[in-house]
Amino acid sequence: MSMNDNNTILNTSHLTKFYGKQCGIEDINLEVRKGEVFGYLGPNGAGKTTTIRVLLDFIRPTSGIATIFGFNSRLSSVETRRRIGYLPGELSMYGNLTGVELLHYVASLRGGTDLTYATDLAKRMDCDLTRRLKALSHGNRQKIGLIQAFMHRPQLIILDEPTIGLDPLMQQEFYRLISEARTDECTVFLSSHILPEVERVCDRVGIIREGRLVAVETVETLKSRALRRLEIHFARVVPPEDFMSIAGVRDVVVRDSVLSCIVVGSLDTLIKTAARFEVVNIVSHEPSLEEVFLTYYGGSKSNA
Amino acid sequence: MLKNVFLKTLRDQQWSLLYWSIGLIAMAVIMTLFYPSISSMQSINQYLEELPEGMMEMFMGGEIIDYTSPVGYFSTELFSFMVPLLFLIFAIGFGTGAIAGEEEKGTLDFLLANPVPRWRVVVEKFGVMVVSMILLAFVFWAGMAISIAAIDVDLSLLKLAEATLGTMVLGLVFGTFSLWLGCLKGSRGLCLGISGGLAVLTYLLNALGSIVEGLRDYRFLSPFYHFLEPNILKNGIDPFHMLVLVGLVVMFFLASIPTFTRRDIGV
Numbered sequence: 001m002s003m004n005d006n007n008t009i010l011n012t013s014h015l016t017k018f019y020g021k022q023c024g025i026e027d028i029n030l031e032v033r034k035g036e037v038f039g040y041l042g043p044n045g046a047g048k049t050t051t052i053r054v055l056l057d058f059i060r061p062t063s064g065i066a067t068i069f070g071f072n073s074r075l076s077s078v079e080t081r082r083r084i085g086y087l088p089g090e091l092s093m094y095g096n097l098t099g100v101e102l103l104h105y106v107a108s109l110r111g112g113t114d115l116t117y118a119t120d121l122a123k124r125m126d127c128d129l130t131r132r133l134k135a136l137s138h139g140n141r142q143k144i145g146l147i148q149a150f151m152h153r154p155q156l157i158i159l160d161e162p163t164i165g166l167d168p169l170m171q172q173e174f175y176r177l178i179s180e181a182r183t184d185e186c187t188v189f190l191s192s193h194i195l196p197e198v199e200r201v202c203d204r205v206g207i208i209r210e211g212r213l214v215a216v217e218t219v220e221t222l223k224s225r226a227l228r229r230l231e232i233h234f235a236r237v238v239p240p241e242d243f244m245s246i247a248g249v250r251d252v253v254v255r256d257s258v259l260s261c262i263v264v265g266s267l268d269t270l271i272k273t274a275a276r277f278e279v280v281n282i283v284s285h286e287p288s289l290e291e292v293f294l295t296y297y298g299g300s301k302s303n304a
Numbered sequence: 305m306l307k308n309v310f311l312k313t314l315r316d317q318q319w320s321l322l323y324w325s326i327g328l329i330a331m332a333v334i335m336t337l338f339y340p341s342i343s344s345m346q347s348i349n350q351y352l353e354e355l356p357e358g359m360m361e362m363f364m365g366g367e368i369i370d371y372t373s374p375v376g377y378f379s380t381e382l383f384s385f386m387v388p389l390l391f392l393i394f395a396i397g398f399g400t401g402a403i404a405g406e407e408e409k410g411t412l413d414f415l416l417a418n419p420v421p422r423w424r425v426v427v428e429k430f431g432v433m434v435v436s437m438i439l440l441a442f443v444f445w446a447g448m449a450i451s452i453a454a455i456d457v458d459l460s461l462l463k464l465a466e467a468t469l470g471t472m473v474l475g476l477v478f479g480t481f482s483l484w485l486g487c488l489k490g491s492r493g494l495c496l497g498i499s500g501g502l503a504v505l506t507y508l509l510n511a512l513g514s515i516v517e518g519l520r521d522y523r524f525l526s527p528f529y530h531f532l533e534p535n536i537l538k539n540g541i542d543p544f545h546m547l548v549l550v551g552l553v554v555m556f557f558l559a560s561i562p563t564f565t566r567r568d569i570g571v
Contacts, residue, residue: 056417059568082419092410096316097306105306109418
């Protein structure tokens with residue numbers, strides 16, 4: 001946790017922000033290392049945006065400090081913001097400007113960023129920069145938001161719910177952007193409420209719930225604890241006992257020829273067992289974040 | 305035009321400034337064209353003399369002057385109400401939009417994510433307000449100068465410039481007040497309401513103060529008092545009263561910076 005550690009890009013210490021009566025975030029201790037993609041995972045209203053807005057010095061912590069590149073985010077915010085690319089969660093940009101104009105403006109505010117990379121990104125994302133922003137769809141505005149966050153090749157990129165509004169194809173492009181940033185030794189901090197997305201792009205994940213950081217895990221750990229709700233449709237009625245005894249399989253219910261259960265970890269034994277019968281269909285549901293929290297981090301509001 | 309916050313803000317104002325300029329010129333021309341018919345109506349003066357003294361003072365400012373003279377007509381018709389009102393509306397509108405407006409639209413987060421210190425945003429926006437007001441003041445003055453030259457009215461262009469300058473500074477007092485309010489609380493409605501309300505109250509304080517004995521001692525609290533009392537169009541700028549107005553502008557501007565740099569930006 002040493003702040004002098006060259007590998008630490010972002011560090012928060014007991015970071016707390018209260019808004020009037022309602023609690024924003026409380027006692028957040030985070031460490032993000034150089035070159036990693038750090039996911040900040042939590043349901044809506046958990047305090048993800050609040051944390052990010054403290055990091056960018058839009059709001060001031062009630063107590064605790066955040067250090068970015070060794071700078072105090074509060075006292076040297078211009079220095080930290082110079083090195084950060086940021087995509088706001090609720091993206092509002094100047095609607096009266098066209099994409100090109102907006103990128104020019106941001107480039108000027110950043111002291112004259114070269115726009116070659118931005119143009120390149122726009123081409124890759126198939127993004128129309130000639131129209132006014134207010135005439136663009138949400139997804140297209142989001143693309144421009146992403147371009148301006150990446151274009152000056154910042155050392156740290158902070159993205160607040162980056163894939164909202166992007167179609168699946170664009171999401172793939174976004175994941176490619178992230179992995180490129182990783183090879184450029186760029187550090188990424190992204191917030192999300194979608195578990196599979198975080199599992200897909202991140203190295204480590206901080207899980208925030210009701211303003212508190214409940215766990216920081218590597219993605220491998222998260223995946224090994226993967227929780228799935230499965231429904232297997234068989235051609236005939238199957239004996240539930242065969243499935244109940246499998247390790248990691250819970251809540252087995254057989255209704256007619258449909259078996260439903262929750263699987264923790266590997267699916268291997270379950271699938272092999274099912275294969276002994278005639279399988280018509282398998283439906284898998286990603287667990288909601290709330291289910292994951294309840295399973296691993298326990299607690300309701302009262303003891304969170 | 306997108307090199308910095310100053311130029312970007314000025315660019316956003318381009319259409320607004322054009323329409324305001326057209327409006328101000330139109331007003332200058334129309335009011336001037338009315339003058340010849342007023343100046344030939346000596347009966348107006350008789351009518352005005354029959355008014356109670358208090359009402360005369362209230363509507364015509366401190367001094368009783370010949371309404372049919374150019375100075376009397378233009379100071380009453382333009383500089384005692386209409387022109388200050390327009391400059392105030394522009395200034396308050398701009399001051400409100402500068403910080404509170406961007407904050408409500410959500411673009412302030414986007415702007416401040418760049419390495420721009422908050423004080424600079426305030427300074428550059430204030431700069432645009434001053435430049436816009438100077439532009440509008442000049443346009444109005446030029447419109448007046450051309451109109452009165454066209455129909456040969458005897459009015460000092462210098463005094464006219466001084467009166468326009470005074471109006472501009474009065475507008476800036478309320479403009480910087482609303483800028484400061486926006487820096488304090490990022491709500492456009494609140495900012496607009498309080499600034500407008502304050503303008504009405506201080507106008508009434510000055511106007512009623514000239515006829516209500518109990519209010520007389522408090523008139524100095526009203527920026528309108530410092531603008532109207534010297535009757536700039538007749539007597540030129542009074543350094544003391546002007547200094548008070550400029551002082552208010554500087555005070556609200558300087559207060560805006562720490563007010564804005566200290567607080568949380570709303571979502």
